[in-house]
Amino acid sequence: xxxxxxKTILHRVLAALAWMWKNHSYVFVFIAILLAYVLTYQLxxxxxxxxxxxxxxxxxxxxxxxxxxxxxxxxxxxxxxxLSVGSxxxxxxxVTIIIFNVTGSIPLMILGALVTGTLLGAINxxxxxxxxxxxxxxxxxGLLIYRSIALWLVRAVPPEISGSSSSQFAxxxxxxxxxxxxxxxxxxxxNLGGFQIxxxxxxxxxxxxxxxxxxxxxxxxxxxxxxxSNAKAAELSGVHVARIKASVFMVTGLLVGVASIIxxxxxxxxxxxxxxxxxxxxxxxxxxxxxxxxxGGRGNMLGVLFGALSYATVSFIITAIPSLGVDIQNAFQxxxxxxxxxxxxxGPPIRERLxxxxxxxxxxxxLGHSVEQSDSRNPESTVG
Amino acid sequence: xxxSMREVRKSYGTAEVLHGVSLEAEPGQVVAIVGANGxxxxxxxxxxxGAHRMDSGEMTLDGQPLNxxxxxxxxxxxxxxxxxxxxxxxxxxxxxxxxLGALPKRGGLVSWKQAHEQAAQLLDNAGFTNVDHRxxxxxxxxxKQQMVEIAKxxxxxxxxxxxxxxxxxxxxxxxxxLFELIRGLKKTGTTVIYISHRLQEVLxxxxxIVVMKDGEFIAEMAPxxxxxxxxxxxxAGRTIEQxxxxxxxxxxxxxxxxxxxxRPGEFEDISLSVRRGEVLSIFGLVGSGRSELVExxxxxxxxxxxxxxxxxxxRRFTHPTQAMRAGLALVTEDRKRTGLILGHTVSENISLAxxxxxxxxxxxxxxxxxxxxxxxxxxxxxxxxxxxxxxSGGNQQKVVLAKWLLTKPSILLLDEPTRGVDVATRVxxxxxxxxxxxxxxxxxxxxxxxxxxIGAADRVLVMREGSLVGELEASQTTEDEVLAxxxxxxxxxx
Numbered sequence: 001x002x003x004x005x006x007k008t009i010l011h012r013v014l015a016a017l018a019w020m021w022k023n024h025s026y027v028f029v030f031i032a033i034l035l036a037y038v039l040t041y042q043l044x045x046x047x048x049x050x051x052x053x054x055x056x057x058x059x060x061x062x063x064x065x066x067x068x069x070x071x072x073x074x075x076x077x078x079x080x081x082x083l084s085v086g087s088x089x090x091x092x093x094x095v096t097i098i099i100f101n102v103t104g105s106i107p108l109m110i111l112g113a114l115v116t117g118t119l120l121g122a123i124n125x126x127x128x129x130x131x132x133x134x135x136x137x138x139x140x141x142g143l144l145i146y147r148s149i150a151l152w153l154v155r156a157v158p159p160e161i162s163g164s165s166s167s168q169f170a171x172x173x174x175x176x177x178x179x180x181x182x183x184x185x186x187x188x189x190x191n192l193g194g195f196q197i198x199x200x201x202x203x204x205x206x207x208x209x210x211x212x213x214x215x216x217x218x219x220x221x222x223x224x225x226x227x228x229s230n231a232k233a234a235e236l237s238g239v240h241v242a243r244i245k246a247s248v249f250m251v252t253g254l255l256v257g258v259a260s261i262i263x264x265x266x267x268x269x270x271x272x273x274x275x276x277x278x279x280x281x282x283x284x285x286x287x288x289x290x291x292x293x294x295x296g297g298r299g300n301m302l303g304v305l306f307g308a309l310s311y312a313t314v315s316f317i318i319t320a321i322p323s324l325g326v327d328i329q330n331a332f333q334x335x336x337x338x339x340x341x342x343x344x345x346x347g348p349p350i351r352e353r354l355x356x357x358x359x360x361x362x363x364x365x366x367l368g369h370s371v372e373q374s375d376s377r378n379p380e381s382t383v384g
Numbered sequence: 385x386x387x388s389m390r391e392v393r394k395s396y397g398t399a400e401v402l403h404g405v406s407l408e409a410e411p412g413q414v415v416a417i418v419g420a421n422g423x424x425x426x427x428x429x430x431x432x433x434g435a436h437r438m439d440s441g442e443m444t445l446d447g448q449p450l451n452x453x454x455x456x457x458x459x460x461x462x463x464x465x466x467x468x469x470x471x472x473x474x475x476x477x478x479x480x481x482x483x484l485g486a487l488p489k490r491g492g493l494v495s496w497k498q499a500h501e502q503a504a505q506l507l508d509n510a511g512f513t514n515v516d517h518r519x520x521x522x523x524x525x526x527x528k529q530q531m532v533e534i535a536k537x538x539x540x541x542x543x544x545x546x547x548x549x550x551x552x553x554x555x556x557x558x559x560x561x562l563f564e565l566i567r568g569l570k571k572t573g574t575t576v577i578y579i580s581h582r583l584q585e586v587l588x589x590x591x592x593i594v595v596m597k598d599g600e601f602i603a604e605m606a607p608x609x610x611x612x613x614x615x616x617x618x619x620a621g622r623t624i625e626q627x628x629x630x631x632x633x634x635x636x637x638x639x640x641x642x643x644x645x646x647r648p649g650e651f652e653d654i655s656l657s658v659r660r661g662e663v664l665s666i667f668g669l670v671g672s673g674r675s676e677l678v679e680x681x682x683x684x685x686x687x688x689x690x691x692x693x694x695x696x697x698x699r700r701f702t703h704p705t706q707a708m709r710a711g712l713a714l715v716t717e718d719r720k721r722t723g724l725i726l727g728h729t730v731s732e733n734i735s736l737a738x739x740x741x742x743x744x745x746x747x748x749x750x751x752x753x754x755x756x757x758x759x760x761x762x763x764x765x766x767x768x769x770x771x772x773x774x775x776s777g778g779n780q781q782k783v784v785l786a787k788w789l790l791t792k793p794s795i796l797l798l799d800e801p802t803r804g805v806d807v808a809t810r811v812x813x814x815x816x817x818x819x820x821x822x823x824x825x826x827x828x829x830x831x832x833x834x835x836x837x838i839g840a841a842d843r844v845l846v847m848r849e850g851s852l853v854g855e856l857e858a859s860q861t862t863e864d865e866v867l868a869x870x871x872x873x874x875x876x877x878x
Contacts, residue, residue: 222732222736226732229727236682236704236714240705
């Protein structure tokens with residue numbers, strides 16, 4: 001009695017895990033990477049503390065790349081790509097810092113960041129959706145142009161406006177809002193029973209939850225998936241495909257604006273020549289680790305959270321190993337990315353082959369009795 | 385004995401779709417396999433062509449075991465398959481497609497002279513003399529592309545040729561050449577496995593008819609032992625009294641009218657009108673411009689010139705949403721490409737055209753979807769959460785219909801509403817069309833199925849190469865007359 005009861009419970013747990021693996025594999029990916037992180041600490045003889053988790057949350061890889069990855073996920077779900085987000089973030093942060101340094105106004109600075117980001121995204125979106133240019137080319141152009149403008153801008157404006165030298169935009173620490181933005185918000189954190197959650201991470205979570213909600217519960221969200229799966233069918237069902245395609249770039253731009261606010265308040269500065277390099281690729285990696293299909297039309301926005309956390313954790317593992325230099329870091333990140341995707345793509349066919357083999361060996365032997373022989377004489381007898 | 389399949393079983397996941405089927409086919413025999421959607425015909429073909437491996441059972445060719453691991457194995461053993469989905473490369477010429485991978489070479493370079501000769505020879509052997517081997521394949525009509533595909537397989541003198549619904553896109557003289565070809569192949573000892581939903585042609589061409597139902601062979605007979613009604617009854621599992629509903633007599637006011645409607649290169653100078661409660665069919669072969677016509681009415685393509693009148697008002701839709709607001713709905717020709725989002729759930733597909741407001745009203749959507757799945761008896765039960773791609777063809781078509789009926793249109797445009805759909809489902813769709821018309825809907829139906837264009841409609845227009853060439857009362861015309869207009873042997877007296 002008890003044993004059958006236990007069996008059903010075990011069965012249910014296994015079924016739930018199977019469902020999780022099928023629909024939310026990115027959770028397992030994150031757990032596996034987190035375990036690897038803990039294990040690494042054990043191996044090098046140091047203790048892993050809760051504080052290390054806070055560090056993951058406040059890492060740039062989580063908050064800045066994660067925020068941009070939300071937009072990247074939308075773009076990828078519609079079957080497109082945005083290579084310009086890293087450069088757009090640098091330019092937008094530059095503009096944001098200038099606005100702050102000139103006006104000292106927090107609302108104006110936030111507005112400036114969001115408007116600038118959205119505008120840069122709108123340029124991409126317009127060229128892709130209405131001029132019918134390939135997103136790869138348009139945003140590759142953006143990648144080159146936006147950073148270049150930032151490099152030019154930092155030299156063109158006087159140091160009292162850029163806030164620093166001729167190579168960096170920096171927040172003016174004499175402004176009245178500086179203390180709040182940098183010390184309270186940008187680098188501060190909420191103490192939750194001893195566990196520190198950075199405010200910027202909360203901002204990222206809020207954006208993420210908003211878009212989880214939008215993709216699941218709004219007409220817009222459904223349209224985004226429909227465009228990525230079958231644009232022609234969507235168009236003929238009354239979805240404005242061009243509008244949706246353009247809009248995801250604008251939304252990405254808006255989120256680049258949010259990421260710029262995080263960059264400005266968390267780091268206090270941005271260096272056009274070096275900041276945000278390859279962030280577009282990191283954002284794509286976070287999206288892919290989050291289980292969102294590059295082919296479009298499939299994936300869960302919640303995956304972006306775990307994708308960003310997974311990606312951030314990988315870089316923590318690498319920096320935790322003393323014998324590994326920074327130079328080799330990207331190689332390891334790339335390797336782990338490929339491994340994770342290999343498991344996801346090679347897994348199902350292998351499973352299917354194993355199952356099929358099992359069926360073949362357990363199938364009953366053929367008796368040479370063919371169905372149609374008995375039926376051909378009197379077909380009526382077989383139909384009711 | 386040529387081909388023998390014994391107790392072949394195949395499962396996808398946990399569902400067994402072939403429950404041990406056995407088939408014998410002699411050289412020079414034409415074996416037709418008929419059955420409803422989801423009966424397992426496609427799976428059977430895929431096993432035979434090496435695309436899928438059977439789980440158990442035994443296949444032999446001339447007594448030698450057939451152990452097919454992939455399509456290449458099948459081709460090496462002389463089994464060639466022409467699928468419904470075309471596999472020609474549209475950017476290459478017919479010659480290049482025909483000789484793909486085996487282009488004749490001279491001194492390391494392709495010898496084009498020889499290649500064109502060989503290609504012309506292949507087409508000639510197949511009897512498809514009206515296909516120009518120098519044109520880019522993508523520029524040909526779908527019917528001609530299909531002929532290229534068939535001709536290509538003949539190059540290696542197959543022992544067994546499997547044709548999966550070749551007549552879905554072929555009609556008229558093209559179909560005649562196909563039948564001619566099959567008769568020719570019989571003489572050379574090739575076994576032809578022929579899958580079709582069109583029973584009349586099956587009775588014409590086959591030596592043996594095998595009826596499939598729910599993954600089993602339920603009957604095997606010679607064409608002279610049976611007739612169309614008998615086969616339909618076997619496939620459906622019951623007797624179907626009448627395929628087409630009774631005709632209506634009275635119609636209301638004009639709801640949709642076209643005056644000199646034109647899109648250069650696609651259709652020209654089309655004038656027609658549909659009345660309230662009327663079913664108007666446009667018969668035309670594939671490539672006659674019919675699909676482009678309905679898509680243009682619906683705002684999916686821009687109008688070249690001419691007028692579109694909806695409920696007496698001139699309209700010019702630039703996007704389908706405007707047409708939808710005016711009460712139009714379009715069930716497109718190709719459900720996989722333009723009708724459905726296969727990876728999305730049935731529920732998402734059905735509700736796609738009726739989503740309103742900012743937030744989705746889940747309760748309302750669920751209610752609408754469940755009403756529709758019940759009204760149209762979409763199988764399997766409770767399929768709302770299944771992916772549309774997992775349903776059989778007939779049920780997929782019902783999902784597309786459900787999506788549009790939910791918009792409560794006053795004018796319904798149907799483009800090939802029953803292509804690749806089994807007889808039982810067809811009957812359901814015809815009676816539904818009839819019911820909707822009786823409730824006051826105007827229906828414009830495009831079809832390349834002669835019997836359907838006449839049987840399901842009140843009035844028949846014939847389209848040929850982008851122009852309307854005939855208008856006939858459905859109750860007073862015959863299949864021969866309609867076909868004569870469509871291939872140009874009969875013309876309107878003016």
